[in-house]
Amino acid sequence: MTPYDTASVFGAVRLGHLVVETERFADWRRFGTDAIGMHHDDLGTxxxxxxxxxxxxxxxxxRGPAEDVVAVGWHVDDHTAFERIExxxxxxxxxxxxxxxxxxxxRGVERLLxxxxxxxxxxxxxxxPVLSPEPLRMLASGWVTGDAGMGHVALTSARPALTRxxxxxxxxxxxTDSIEETISGVRLRIRFLRVNERHHTIAVAAVRGLPVDPVRTRVQHLNIQAASLDDLARSYERVHELGFDMALSVGQHTNDKELSYYARTPSGFEWEVGWNPLVVDERTWEPSTHxxxxxxxxxxxxxxxxDTLDQFRLGARSLLSPERTVPALGGGPLPDA
Known part of the structure; x- marks a missing residue:
């Protein structure tokens, strides 16, 4: 018998916070506050x-040497769902x-595991989550969070089935769905996973037919959703004007129809600012491949x-450094789109 409650927690979980380890605080403060347009609070050294x-x-x-996302925080609706996951x-x-x-x-929460x-x-x-009484001081008019969480995280993986x-x-x-893409002759398959009505909260990309992870950082990119098209456009301008690297220009995705751009953070992974992605209707949604x-x-x-050669050099190095996984929780892969 399964020694835990098997009731689903789908819909009771959302992306709540991220923890980044970095030595580049001055650059990050400029990037987050002056370019992207978020509110910041200095908490000391x-x-x-x-x-x-x-x-x-x-x-x-x-502060730390990773220059990467080191933890992902999930806000859970209630103590029942929390204890079910535990x-x-x-x-x-x-x-x-x-x-x-x-x-x-x-992390601004009352209970943490x-x-x-x-x-x-x-x-x-x-x-x-703890709510702050302090008014927001930021360049953006707002960000879309709420019951669907604050955005998504994208990972590359040489063992995508275990990750999914x-x-x-x-x-x-x-x-939710999948995308197949060929970039510089390399075939990629990206699968998009949802934990609530947001089109996806986790994306898992893999190089088809090769056990290679071409990305140095653990997270390839993270996403936050702008409240308006004007917020997206103005932040795009600020990223350019302040001299931060742009990874991808403004475009629209095939699957969730989100309008977005990708900037490169001071730590090296990418930061997507998006606007107006579609919302999944659980009654009618069927996975598909784009x-x-x-x-x-x-x-x-x-x-x-x-840059391209450096990516392949990193990929070759990943063959010598096995990807860290948690096989006990890998289960069976989700059905393909």
């Missing part, structure tokens, strides 16, 4: 937070650690042949 809404924390930056993780023999009061405070996740990214489940299975086992993630990432746009900006 080696700690910085960004806000998008009334939650006290959406992005926690802490029980299923423990039942698979995966260690769970309780965050202390200071760690919960820094953490456990290992794909690519070595710690997964954190939280209840009862992990999010299905832990959060009852569902396959050919190509974009309907139009999303043109690489400033990319040279040297």
């Amino acid at each position: 080696g700690l910085l937070r960004f806000r998008l809404d009334d939650h006290a924390c959406r992005f926690l930056l802490r 029980a299923r993780v423990r039942a698979h023999g995966v260690p769970v650690t309780e965050g202390d009061a200071e760690e919960a405070h820094l 953490r456990f290992p996740g794909p690519k070595g990214i710690t997964q954190e489940i939280c209840t009862t 299975g992990y999010f299905h086992t832990v959060f009852d993630a569902r396959l 050919r190509g990432i974009s309907v139009w746009g999303h043109t690489p900006v400033g990319r040279t042949i040297i």
Whole structure:
């Protein structure tokens, strides 16, 4: 008999916060505040937070060498769903650690548990986000968060079935759709997973037929959703004017129809600002496969042949460094689109 409650937690989970480890605080402050347009709070030496809404924390930056996302925080509706997730993780023999009061405070939550996740990214489940009474001071008019969470995270993986299975086992993630794309002769397949009505909260990309992960960082990109087209356009202008690297120009995706651009963060992974993606209707939605990432746009900006060679060099290195996974929670792969 399964030693935990098998009731689904789909719809009771949303992306709540991210933890980034970096030494580049001055660059990150300019990037997040002056370019993207978020609210920031300096918390003292080696700690910085960004806000998008009334939650006290959406992005926690802490001092360290990783230059990467090191933890993903999931806000859970209630204590019943929280304990259901905890029980299923423990039942698979995966260690769970309780965050202390200071760690919960820094993330702006009242209760925090953490456990290992794909690519070595710690997964954190939280209840009862703390709301800040301090008015937002930011250049954007607002960001779309709410019941669907604050955006999405995209990973590349040499073991995509295990990664997808992990999010299905832990959060009852569902396959929304897939995209097949060929870039410089390399065939990619990207699968998009949802945990609520947001089109996707996790994207998992793999090089078809090759056990290669061509991206240095654990996260390839993260996404936040602008409240208006004007907010997207103005932040795009600011990224250029302040001299930050642009990865992809403005374009529209084939699957969720989101209008977006991709900037390169001071830590090296990409930051997508999007607007107006479609919302999934669970009564009618059927997974499908799209050919190509974009309907139009999303043109690489400033990319040279040297950059491309560096990517393949990193990919070759990944063959020597096995990807960190959590096989106990990998389960079976979700059905393909």
